[in-house]
Amino acid sequence: MKQSPQLKQVQENMRPGVLTLHGFLGTDKRDLVEILEEDEAEVRRLGTSHRAIADKMVALRDRGKAGLGEFIDVEPNFEVKVDSVRGGIPSPFGGPGLIPKTNSTVRNTRLGREIVYTDINIHLIGEHGFYEGKGSLFRLEPHELVEILEINPEEQQTELPQ
Amino acid sequence: MISALMISVGAVSGISAFLAILMVIADATIANYGEVKITINGDKEYDVKGGKPLLGTLMEQEIFIPSACGGRGSCGLCKVTVKEGAGQYLPTELPWISEEEQAENVRLSCQIKVKNDMSLEIPEELFNVKEFQAKIAKVRDLTHDIKEVTMELSDPPEISMVPGQFVQLRIPEYELTDEPVYRAYSVASNPSDTKHVELEIRLVPNGIATTYVHNYMKEGDDIIFNGPYGDFYLRETEREIIFIAGGSGMAPIKSILLSMAEKGINRRARYFFGARSKKDLFLVEEMQRLEKELPNFEFIPALSDPEEEDKWEGETGLITDVVARHMESGDNTEAYLCGSPGMIDACIKVLSDKGVPDELTYYDKFG
Numbered sequence: 001m002k003q004s005p006q007l008k009q010v011q012e013n014m015r016p017g018v019l020t021l022h023g024f025l026g027t028d029k030r031d032l033v034e035i036l037e038e039d040e041a042e043v044r045r046l047g048t049s050h051r052a053i054a055d056k057m058v059a060l061r062d063r064g065k066a067g068l069g070e071f072i073d074v075e076p077n078f079e080v081k082v083d084s085v086r087g088g089i090p091s092p093f094g095g096p097g098l099i100p101k102t103n104s105t106v107r108n109t110r111l112g113r114e115i116v117y118t119d120i121n122i123h124l125i126g127e128h129g130f131y132e133g134k135g136s137l138f139r140l141e142p143h144e145l146v147e148i149l150e151i152n153p154e155e156q157q158t159e160l161p162q
Numbered sequence: 163m164i165s166a167l168m169i170s171v172g173a174v175s176g177i178s179a180f181l182a183i184l185m186v187i188a189d190a191t192i193a194n195y196g197e198v199k200i201t202i203n204g205d206k207e208y209d210v211k212g213g214k215p216l217l218g219t220l221m222e223q224e225i226f227i228p229s230a231c232g233g234r235g236s237c238g239l240c241k242v243t244v245k246e247g248a249g250q251y252l253p254t255e256l257p258w259i260s261e262e263e264q265a266e267n268v269r270l271s272c273q274i275k276v277k278n279d280m281s282l283e284i285p286e287e288l289f290n291v292k293e294f295q296a297k298i299a300k301v302r303d304l305t306h307d308i309k310e311v312t313m314e315l316s317d318p319p320e321i322s323m324v325p326g327q328f329v330q331l332r333i334p335e336y337e338l339t340d341e342p343v344y345r346a347y348s349v350a351s352n353p354s355d356t357k358h359v360e361l362e363i364r365l366v367p368n369g370i371a372t373t374y375v376h377n378y379m380k381e382g383d384d385i386i387f388n389g390p391y392g393d394f395y396l397r398e399t400e401r402e403i404i405f406i407a408g409g410s411g412m413a414p415i416k417s418i419l420l421s422m423a424e425k426g427i428n429r430r431a432r433y434f435f436g437a438r439s440k441k442d443l444f445l446v447e448e449m450q451r452l453e454k455e456l457p458n459f460e461f462i463p464a465l466s467d468p469e470e471e472d473k474w475e476g477e478t479g480l481i482t483d484v485v486a487r488h489m490e491s492g493d494n495t496e497a498y499l500c501g502s503p504g505m506i507d508a509c510i511k512v513l514s515d516k517g518v519p520d521e522l523t524y525y526d527k528f529g
Contacts, residue, residue: 017234019234019235019236020234020236021234021339021341021343021370022338022339065504066480067438067466067480068408068436068466068480068481068482068501068502068504068505068508069408069409069436069501069502069504069505070408070409070436070437070438070442070466070467071438071467072438072466072467073467082502082504083366083409083502084502084503084504085366085369086231086237086239086346087231087236087237087238087239088236088237088238088257089236090236090254090257097257098236098238098257098258100503101236103366103367103368105367116367116368137338137368138368
């Protein structure tokens with residue numbers, strides 16, 4: 001698919017120094033539309049959706065907040081730490097205001113694997129299907145999110161056990 | 163038909179992009195704003211070269227406005243009141259400026275350019291802020307993810323500050339950044355040692371500054387910082403004090419306690435410090451030493467999830483629960499909190515439920 005002028009502008013916003021020091025694209029030289037399409041295909045292959053992935057990220061983050069900045073056990077087999085640094089970042093797609101610089105670290109104790117994501121990752125994935133460009137410091141691989149956060153392909157509900 | 167449409171869209175996009183590039187080049191090369199005058203607080207005048215962002219222009223005059231993002235408009239800290247000469251609000255400012263602030267002409271100094279004479283108002287205490295050259299005298303691990311960094315001042319050789327304030331560390335170019343970035347950290351040392359500044363810095367995943375401190379900084383390195391900033395300091399009252407912190411939020415509380423011990427301020431004070439397990443606890447012996455020096459001071463560390471090998475016999479649970487268990491009434495009490503926004507918000511609620519008035523709860527939010 002050809003890149004629209006709107007996506008071209010968004011891609012400009014993602015360049016280093018426009019909204020953040022490093023931008024959102026890393027070393028990826030592809031058009032934004034190609035990045036989005038490739039990740040869309042990967043998410044479909046994994047049998048899930050951007051929304052389901054983002055919802056699970058939100059659910060774990062919200063449960064992790066109860067740890068008040070330290071790791072806390074989240075059933076069934078996660079440890080989650082949520083902390084923040086000063087400031088906020090606007091979305092390169094425009095709206096919804098400034099997104100806080102909140103980091104969620106999720107450890108899957110069953111797999112012995114860990115993933116770190118930010119609130120802007122959640123926004124970009126849930127609203128725009130954007131996982132950042134290859135080589136970006138904050139790039140998240142869809143298959144890693146699905147594996148570590150245990151996003152079940154056949155069920156889209158993301159409610160965690162209480 | 164479709165190809166004609168695509169050619170038209172392409173042509174319009176191309177012309178727009180060309181004009182935008184032309185404007186950027188013109189602004190950088192042709193536009194010459196010459197010398198302009200900045201008047202601050204009605205009585206201080208500076209002749210400066212126009213064309214740069216206000217934040218950087220003031221920095222060249224050795225006037226440092228707090229900024230945690232290095233001028234990228236992503237922290238919202240560098241607000242100043244511009245009475246004249248700033249022009250219309252920019253889209254990059256508006257997310258940070260409330261309607262009330264707009265009515266008072268509060269602007270984000272990193273976003274607006276100095277193009278003509280300007281009249282500003284900034285807090286007088288910012289004139290005490292200076293840039294310091296220093297050497298890294300010591301780096302030591304406090305926990306697996308918190309380092310203590312001691313800087314020895316070179317030029318100027320001494321700093322004047324109050325306990326609880328913060329400085330902005332300049333992180334030089336390195337693998338993760340091709341330009342310097344500034345980040346704000348609370349001072350942990352006693353300000354009476356005017357030749358040294360000590361920081362406690364927790365590793366943030368993928369953080370440019372904290373990765374540098376944890377993986378690249380070494381003793382003997384030159385470093386630049388500016389400061390001091392902030393209004394998180396001990397109020398001179400006779401009220402009981404509640405301190406609450408977690409992680410690197412220890413820093414300003416430790417600075418305040420060291421100063422209290424030195425000055426013999428023996429108000430009743432309790433310090434609730436939250437950690438997950440023993441490996442996240444630090445400076446316990448120093449706090450116990452302070453308990454001996456300050457007879458009315460009590461250090462109450464609490465672990466939310468102690469490990470079996472910790473053999474922990476102290477308080478357990480979230481820090482909010484521990485505070486709620488220990489506090490009977492918030493009468494005649496003031497509170498000082500330092501930590502993540504989530505921790506602070508949760509603690510404010512507990513303190514409020516206990517009767518500590520919101521206006522007597524002071525905090526330094528990381529967020």
